[in-house]
Amino acid sequence: MTVQDVTLSGQQLIGAQDVPGTGEEFHGVDPRSGERLEPAYRFGAPADVERAAALAWDAFGTYRETDQETRAAFLETVADRIDGLGTTLTDRVTAETGIPEARVKGELARTTNQLRLFARVVREGSWLGARIDPAIPDRTPLPRPDLRQRKIPLGPVAVFAASNFPLAFSVAGGDTASALAAGAPVVVKAHPSHPGTSELVGRAIRAAVAEHGLPEGTFSLLHGGRELGIALVTDPRIRAVGFTGSRQGGLALVAAAAARPVPIPVYAEMSSVNPVFLLPGALREKAKDLGPAYVASLTTGVGQLCTSPGLVFAIDGDGLDAFVESAGAALQETAVAPMLNPGIQQAYDAGVRRLEALDEVAEVARGGEDQTIACGGRAALFVTDGTAFLANPALQEEVFGAASIVVRVRDQAQLVEIAESLEGQLTATVHATPDDHGEAAELLPKLELIAGRVVFNGWPTGVEVGHAVVHGGPFPATSAPATTSVGTRAIERFLRPVSYQDTPADLLPAELRDGNPLGIWRRVDGELGRD
Amino acid sequence: MTVQDVTLSGQQLIGAQDVPGTGEEFHGVDPRSGERLEPAYRFGAPADVERAAALAWDAFGTYRETDQETRAAFLETVADRIDGLGTTLTDRVTAETGIPEARVKGELARTTNQLRLFARVVREGSWLGARIDPAIPDRTPLPRPDLRQRKIPLGPVAVFAASNFPLAFSVAGGDTASALAAGAPVVVKAHPSHPGTSELVGRAIRAAVAEHGLPEGTFSLLHGGRELGIALVTDPRIRAVGFTGSRQGGLALVAAAAARPVPIPVYAEMSSVNPVFLLPGALREKAKDLGPAYVASLTTGVGQLCTSPGLVFAIDGDGLDAFVESAGAALQETAVAPMLNPGIQQAYDAGVRRLEALDEVAEVARGGEDQTIACGGRAALFVTDGTAFLANPALQEEVFGAASIVVRVRDQAQLVEIAESLEGQLTATVHATPDDHGEAAELLPKLELIAGRVVFNGWPTGVEVGHAVVHGGPFPATSAPATTSVGTRAIERFLRPVSYQDTPADLLPAELRDGNPLGIWRRVDGELGRD
Known part of the structure; x- marks a missing residue:
């Protein structure tokens, strides 16, 4: 009997209850071997959404009024309980995602540190946005009333877990941590690619809810696909959405949220190719170091990070050939590694084939091959030129995985033209020596x-x-x-200001009483202070 | 020759150029007399939107990098120049809107004080949202990079002026003042109900732009209707929208902005019935004072304020009859006053007739009549009961003007049920004595x-x-x-944070340099300070 058999029920966690799904059965799959992992899970039904949302709404009134210390201690307990899962958790993550142990441990530390950071944020209290404009009874022509402002949570939040960070952007990831910190109950739709990880983390949160005597609806965990997701986003008791995933998925939630009788905000992080700009001085001075460093960044997480460098723009001249050559050599040395799941791997291969088929794009190198890995992702490096790039918007499209294009740019003017032509990105990177600071x-x-x-x-x-x-x-x-x-x-995503007059x-x-009993930063008559 | 003939050209202000409209001719109309005011105006064409947006985009790069002092001084000059228009402006406002001189003067002071307040905000610098997380080179397992965050403006902002505050929510109103403060050029679509007022204020802003040597595209003023408005919102160089007006108008802009290839935020203030809750103690102690005070609030601005009290909920019992009676008596004494324009007046009359036709709604009183006023708005007070209110969602709909409904509520439980059933509102008001604090x-x-x-x-x-x-x-x-x-x-609506790494x-x-050269509040490693 493995650890998983002991600790995993294969059920959804709706408030304090374990609720079996009723939809099609699915399993976690080890992307290294293709092995099906136990237990089986099933997608939930609309009634599960209904019950989770109702419990979350019931919990909202109590949970949002918890004091700072209670809420902070709760977040710390969540962190402690997740840490306490130890190898039960990290082994399951590796089994379900193929992410190597060292990276899983790093992601675990990041996830629980993030929860503890939000505990400190809650205690510090600036998020309450307290402002006081005292009354001026003798102002003419009219007296000024007493106005006080604070922020309150929007209401229950639906969190859509991502596949690529099964801890840090999943059940107890940044969306959940920040929503709980804001005083919002959370209903998570687990990512079907790591259901066991999701259940383990979900049980840790549920235990922390119970330990702090919070209402059970403070947290629920559902399994489902698109249909359940839309039901969740359109439930009237859900008041905001956090999402990390594909553009298609994010835009579907945005559209569903906007079509509600009362629209709600969707905070969707969707896609980015993270352009990198290599300026002439940097290429001259360190082209041969930049190449391997680029490949190291590109192949981290088998290229499945939201901030993976998918496009590199370099001004043609000294060092560019050396850069491409050193990158190609480094890339050829990379081993095949398992991607997160078969769907992602197939989409990656299709994306690479799409680039290969373009006349204006040339292949520089491919990573090693290894047919023994079920969902193996083989890195790919391409090259094109600035004029071709500007002419073909498809070259801006994200290929999720370790594929990237080096774009040979004619000159600084074309580099600026390209920068102005790019879609919205999570990041943009510049390599520059002091000589390049003008550019x-x-x-x-x-x-x-x-x-x-x-x-x-x-x-x-x-x-x-x-x-x-x-x-x-x-x-996007x-x-x-x-x-x-x-x-x-x-x-801040889950809060809105309210003003109280007289x-x-x-x-x-x-937080708005005279004498500042909470000792938080407040803006009184426009002046920040803690008195 | 009147003052208007001297100072008004009837043209749009596109950057430094006067540009005649090419659409149908329209005029300001004095709603007291129905008199057509000179000069004639015409709606602009798509080419005017194109030119204003192009100039705004050109200006953006320079304007957003103006230092705090330059931008603050510019806002103060705008205020001074508007104040300097004196009776030329206030007379024109009254002529175009029927708003009495005293209220116009109050609104003018509010408008220019608002510009000066934003000048102080710009100088204070907290809006820059400066944060610094210093590098930790020896952190393990990985060094921490240097991260610094500030807010930058989104880009050029389209402002849709409202009819009901021809100064404070119009050409140089809160949307324009806050966008300019944020570093965003502004393109205003004037409200066709006060074109002369708009031109006067627009010229004052343009003169301030020139005086401070700012790029001409920092401000433009267009005339137009729905078609021009949609063209403005869908122009790719416009990056945010401020709007105050009807729900229908606001939702049309929201839909247009969401359908863009790159959606943008629309900050639309749309409609509110501003519920008032009278608790038993307040009714017992001061019913006869509350009645006239309610009517005074209701009839301010002929009921055309966004925060006009359209619904009053009072628990049946001591004082409620006295309240309704005193309110009805006060309302009967109110004189007819001109509404802003014929369209608003016709919509108001239709709204009142709709309420009159409902079986569950009884008329308490109407204000006086006066056929000599062209767009006269006659106040109207109705009464219904809590059960009927809960059964008919149409009773929540705004009747823009001085019409209001008193709802006799059975008990505290029904009052709470009603509070939970209400749509989103700008305001909610409670009258309570210390005896009522439990409720x-x-x-x-x-x-x-x-x-x-x-x-x-x-x-x-x-x-x-x-x-x-x-x-x-x-x-809504x-x-x-x-x-x-x-x-x-x-x-804050016109800003977004950007992070700078290493x-x-x-x-x-x-604002992000070592040593805090601007002396602004910054969060360094999470701690607020000004060092």
Whole structure:
């Protein structure tokens, strides 16, 4: 009997109840071997959505009024319980996703640190957005009333888990952590590609809900596909949506949310090719180092990271040949690694074939082959030129996986033209020596308009979870360009300000009372302070 | 020759050029007399949208990089120049809208004070959202990069002026002031109901643009209807929309913006009936004072304020009859006053007839009649009961004008049920004595979920322009419930965060440089400070 047999029921977690699905049976699949993993799961039915949403709405009134310490301690318990799963969890993740142990451990630490970071955010209290404009009774011609503002959560949040980060962007990932921090109950639609991982993490959250005496509807976990997803987004008790996945999937949720009698926001992180710009000085000085570093970034996670560098633009001249050559050599050395699931692998292969078929695109190199890996992803490097790139918008399309195109650009003017032609991105990267700062200064204002994060002399993969990060960006990178799904600002997505006018002291929430009993930052008559 | 003949050209202001419209001729109309005002205006053509958007995009690169002082001084010059128009402006407003001189002067002061408030906001600098997470080179397993975050403007903003506040929600109103403060060029579509007022204010802004040496495309003013509005919203260079007006108009813009290849946010403030809840103690103690105060709020601006109290819910019992009686008596004494234009007046009369025709609704009183006023609006007070209200959703629909319904509610339970059944609102108001605080405490969590501003023991009309106000609220009050169109938070609508990773010092914007050269509030490693 394996660990999974002991701990996994194959059921949905709806509040405190285990509820079996009634739809088609499915299994986690080990993408290394193609082996079917036990137990079986089934998709849920509309009645499951109905019950999870009803419980979430019931929980909302209580949960949103928990004090900062209770909510922060709850988030920390979630983190502790997930950490406590140890190898039961990390082994299951590897089995369901093929992600090697070291990366799973890193992602686990990132996930639980993120929960603890949001606990600190909750305690610090700036997210409450407290503002007080005191009354001026003797103002003429009219007295000024007392106005106080705080932020409250929107309501229950539906979270759609991603396949590529089975912990950090899944059941207890950034969307769930920031929604729970904001005071919003969460209903997760698990990603069918890692159902066992989802159940393990879901049980940890449920246990933390119980341990802190929170209402059971604070958290539910459903299994389902598109139909259940649409039912969730259109349930009137769901008030916001977090999503990480494909453009097609994200746009379907955006459309469903906009068509509701009362539309709701969808925070969808969808697709990005993460352009990299190599300026002449950088190519001259370090072309041979940039090539392998590029391939290392490209092949991290078998290219299945949202910030994988799918396009590199380099001005033709000294070093460009050396860069392409060193990248090609490094790429040829890469071993085949398992992609997350057969669907992703097939889409990747189709994307590579699409590029191969284009006259204006030449193959530079392919990674090694290995037929023993069921869902093997074989890296691919292509080259084209700037004029061809500008002429064919299809070259901007994301091939999810370790495929990338180096674009030989004629000159700085064409580089700027390309920067202005790009779709919205999560990231844009510049490699520049001090000699290049004139060109970089011209490029930067273009790049900040199309990307959420601009990286210098590094690579876009690797997203810090902190205060200053933006993991977001203009459409179609996301459906909500003014937000981030990673980092402390993510909490803002699930809050809205409310103003209270001339409210009797005993009816005011603590964060707006005279004397600042919570000791939080507040803006009083426009001045920030903690008094 | 009147003042208008001297100063008004009847043309659109596209950057530095006066551009005549080519569509059908229209005029401002004095709603008191029905008199047609000179000069004639004409709607603009798609080419005018094209040119205004192109100029705005050209201006964006320069305008968004103006320093805080330049931008603040510009906003102050706009305010000074509008104030400097004096009676030329206020007389024209009254002629085009029928709004009495005293209210126009109040609205003018509010409008220019709002511009000056945003100048202070720009100088204070918190809107830049500066955050720095310093590098940790020796962190294991991986070094932490240097990450810095600031907010940048989305791009050129289209502002749709409202009819009911020809200054404060029009050409230089809150949308324009907050967009310009954010660093966004503005293209205004004037409201056809006050074209002369729009031109006067537009010329003041244009003069300020020139005085500060800003690019001409920083501001343009177009005349048009639905067709021009849609062309503006769908122009690829327009990146956000501010709108105040009808639900139908707002939803049309939301749909057009969502259907763009790259969707953009629409901040539409659409409709609200601003429910008022009278609790038993308040009715017992001050029913006879509440009646006339209610009518005074209802008839302010001939009921054409976004926050006009269209529904009053009162628990049946002591004082309710006295309240209705005193309100009816006060309403009968109100004189007919001119509504903004014939279309609004006709829609108001139709709305009143619709209520009159309902069996479950009884007329309490009507205001006085006066056939000499061309667009006269005659106040109307109705009464129904809570059960009927719950059974007929049409009773929640806004009748734009001084019509309101008092709903006799059975008990506290029914009051709470009604609060939960209401659509999203700009405001919700509670009248309560200390004896009522138990009931108020039960009601408040319901009201804050449906309204942007909760008012105690006052009336919803009268919106402060400050730091703590929210003029916004859940759909359908607005299309963007997490925002406000009044007050200093309005600037946030036109900004998005961008993160800069390992960016060389000389390429960083001043707000993110070491040593905090701008002296603004920044969050460094999560800690707010100004060092």
